[in-house]
Amino acid sequence: MNGTTDSANGPLDGVRVIDLSTVVMGPYAAQILGDLGADVIKIESPSDTVRSGLYRTTPGMTPLNLNVNRNKRSVSLNLKDDADRERALALIGTADVLITNMRPGALARLGLTYADLADRHPGLVYAHAQGFRSDSDRAGHAAYDETVQASSGLVDVANRALGRPVYLPTIIGDKVAALTIVYAVLAAMVHRDRTGRGQHIEVPMTDTLLAFNLVEHLSGHVYEPAEGDTGFPLSMKRGHRAVATADGLACIMPYTPQNFRDVFTAAGRLDLAEDPRVAGPAIEDADVDPLLELVARCAPGLTTTEWEEICAKQSVPMAPVLELDRAADDPYVRDGHLLDVVEHPSEGPIRSVGIPVRYSATPGSVRRLAPLPGQHTDEVFDELAAARS
Structure with missing residues (x-):
């Protein structure tokens, strides 16, 4: 099976998203919006780290890239070049949503902050994700999933429960932040539909994972003064294991x-x-x-x-316990089409992770598998020129 369809009828059909992000957090959020029907255009350079590493036939087409960049069209632009930056600004002018995780200083140098764009595009929903709050003393610090697990208290929980200060073996900070970007964008779009006004959304990874972590682990410290320890009791038990x-x-x-x-x-x-x-x-x-x-x-x-x-x-x-090496053969996974084999135009047969949410009237769909770098540059800008003529 090819696993794709040409038409979008998901709940976000007609919405355009510009994905100006790298690595996993922003791209994963943009992919989810694409799965739900949005037209997602990824502005990228071939240096994105998700395109580095193992690949089957085509440089840049790595497993991680294939898992976070489907349902997108790829446009290659060098934003340090004045002409390419103007092309990017023109494209942003057609968008409902922009997602970025570029550092504030870089955005300022490129003229791509929300303040730079808001007057020209008052309806734009601008989602900016970064490691730490912009008004904190860590605002400019580099942040990766491990640092976010540390700064959110997750490493402390692991240390207390397991006796070792280990990182959870999944990039949970990136993925929780991605899901937070999605619901934040959708809420802002509801507000825009009511008022006509977009807004700036800031999603700090540390704050997001800290809030996620403390739902149960704040525990006895919910009360002031504290009436018990932090840490959800059952999760901290030695016997809490498979x-x-x-x-x-x-x-x-x-x-x-x-x-x-x-x-x-x-x-x-x-x-x-x-x-x-x-x-x-x-x-x-x-x-x-x-x-x-x-x-x-x-x-x-x-x-x-x-x-x-x-x-x-x-x-x-x-x-x-699902063994990941055997996941494709698991009846629950197979019958739910959670890991189907599809035919990628350049990579051949690949496994595509299913869309977990089911809509009765407007189901999501996989319309495009992850593109080659810059694959749709001409297509997108030909459309833009046609719309202006």
């Missing part, structure tokens, strides 16, 4: 006393099912870790499939 079954790994996560009784009964441990610690209306905090350790000891007695069937019947939270 367990080994007879043939693999699974999340078996009983929450209620009845859940624990059902798990122990299924494992043939009636003695544990009658344990006083699971007899009451709730599990005492001090008992959670030892009980989870007992679950881990019981789990190897059954296969993952057996546990899945039992837990589904008894409403015990459970899921097999």
